[in-house]
Amino acid sequence: MKVRVDDRLCQGHAMCTLACPELFELSDEDGHAFVRQADVPPELAEKIEQAVRGCPEGAIQTY
Amino acid sequence: MELQMDRYAAQQNPVDFDHHSADHAANWPSAFAELRANNPRPWSERHGGFWIATKFKDIVSIGQRPDFFSAHKDYDPVTGAIAGGISIPAIPGLRGVPNETASPEWDGVRTFINRRFSPRAVEAFRLKAQQFAAALIDDVIETGRFDIVEDFTNPMPALVTMELFGFPLDEWRAFADPFHKIIYTPRDDPEFPNTVRGLDYFRQRVEEVAALRRIEPRDDLLSHFANGSIDGKPLDGETLYNLAFNILAGGVDTTTALTSNTLIHLSRHPEDRERLRSDRALMPLAREEFVRFFSPIHALARNVVEDVEVDGWSFKKGERVLLAYSSANRDPDVFDDPDRVILDRFPNKHIGFGAGMHRCVGSFLARIMFEAMINEVLDRIPDYQVVEEELVVYPTIGNINGWVHIPATFTPGTKVGARIE
Known part of the structure; x- marks a missing residue:
């Protein structure tokens, strides 16, 4: 599984960094989220699922 | 005729709703629950008429479609004429920048300020926030009694905001008080015009200190405003003031309301207070839950700039729509058991900071200030008790869901020697 943040939708709510700080980080430029790496290790799959469900803008997608 | 037809269409789901009424202040959770269940897209004839998104x-x-639902406000400083903007009814005398702008103006302004409010940038204020919180508790800790709003949650974010701007700290009251009052004074109150005039001092000081920073820049927000440029052009006086006003407005009363409501909740729910006191690792989740539950920014408006349909809901150009974030955050389609505070609720996709491109720029700083205040209370006066019969809620919570007075008592303690400097 891979994960990405759609920067057209992300507004920096930062719920993903609460769900999975291992993979999400916030930009110094605008506080918007980006992924450190697209590949999701199996042990983080559940946290990523929470990040997807917790994003108010629907900006996080797995693929 | 066409106008009448539009009007008729707009009145299909009528409701007698005024978010500024005393009844709404007292009963908003049940009022919104009723609307969400039975009339979720109503039209109110108050304040010139507006839709309510619940x-x-x-x-x-709607928040994600700013091309159709604009926050832009027209304001003519000469005639005072206003149209649009994010308040229903409009706040006279000024225009928020960037919260009452649209693209492309918005893009330039946000690019100009975003970096100053990034998580890394605001981290620099954490120690100051803790120091101010400690100093304010020092001022009252030997007495065993304080007013949570007057002595703590109002001054603290104001002091941090002064620090952020680069204003002398001792001027905080002259800046915070007028704004605090504009927010909770109903428009039909005879005092309202005087309250708006209270902002004149803020404008004067913005101009004076910005002029000083042009000569001798420092590492503060006013220096950034005075010497920076947006889309290649230096800020004109009106933009600089409107931008400063928006930052002040965003900074001083919202965090106040969030922290005030939270401290009332923790006084009424000793089990939550003890849980948070003994397990501070819970703070980030608890903090977001309080933002959800109390939604300090109660509701804001958008203006329809072109006929549009959203999921079967038709809007006509020129109509206004109130986005009730406070209602969204209690929506049972999204949140289980929405009317209960669950400290470790997660995921928690609240929109207490808004949704779409106008979402709060200062949320990371707000979170730092909130944590500093709650930690200080839990550390130093953990047995505080709100005096319920002396609580005074805002006469209107239509802008911000806050409190005028929250008297509280506690077992006196000793000062730690923190100073406001």
């Missing part, structure tokens, strides 16, 4: 999904959809 469902989470509708509010996010």
Whole structure:
């Protein structure tokens, strides 16, 4: 599984960094989220699922 | 004739709703629950007429379509004429920048300020926030009694905001008080015009200190405003003031309301207070839950700039729509058991900071200030008790869901020697 943040939708709510700080980080430029790496290790799959469900803008997608 | 037809269409789901009424202040959770269940897309004839979006999904959809639902406000400083903007009814005398702008103006302004409010940038204020919180508790800790709003949650964010701007700290009251009052004074109150005039001093000081910073820049926000440029052009006086006003407005009363409501909740729910006191690792989740539950920014408006349909809801150009974030955050389609505070609720996709491109720029700083205040209380006066019969809620919570007075008592303690400097 891979994960990405759609920067057209992300507004920096930062719920993903609460769900999975291992993979999400916030930009110094605008506080918007980006992924450190697209590949999701199996042990983080559940946290990523929470990040997807917790994003108010629907900006996080797995693929 | 066409106008009448539009009007008729708009009145299909009428409701007698005024978010500024005393009844709404007292009963908003049940009033919104009723609307969400039976009339989720109602039209109110108050304040010139407006739609009310009460469902989470509708509010996010509208927030994400700024090309049709604009926050832009027309304001003519010469005639005082206003139209549009994010308040219903409009606040006279000024225009928020960037919260009452649209693209492309918005893009330039946000690019100009975003970096100053990034998580890394605001981290620099954490120690100051803790120091101010400690100093304010020092001022009252030997007495065993304080007013949570007057002595703590109002001054603290104001002091941090002064620090952020680069204003002398001892001027905080002259800046915070007028704004605090504009927010909770109803428009039909005879005092309202005087309250708005209270902002004149803020404008004067913005101009004076910005002029000083042009000569001798420092590492503060006013220096950034005075010497920076937006889209290649230096800020004109009106933009600089409107931008400063928006930062002040965003900074001083919202965090105040969030922290005030939270401290009332923790006084009424000793089990939550003890849980948070003994397990501070809970703070980030608890903090977001309080933002959800109390939604300090109660509701904001958008203006329809072109006929549009959102998921079967038709809007006509020129109509206004109130986005009730406070209602979205209690929407049972999104949140289980929405009317209960669950400290470790997660995921928690609240939109207490808004949704779409106008979402709060200062949320990371707000979170730091909130944590500093709650930690200080839990550390130093953990047995504080709100005096319920002396609580005074805002006469209107239509802008911000806050309190005028929250008297509280506690077992006196000793000062730690923190100073406001």
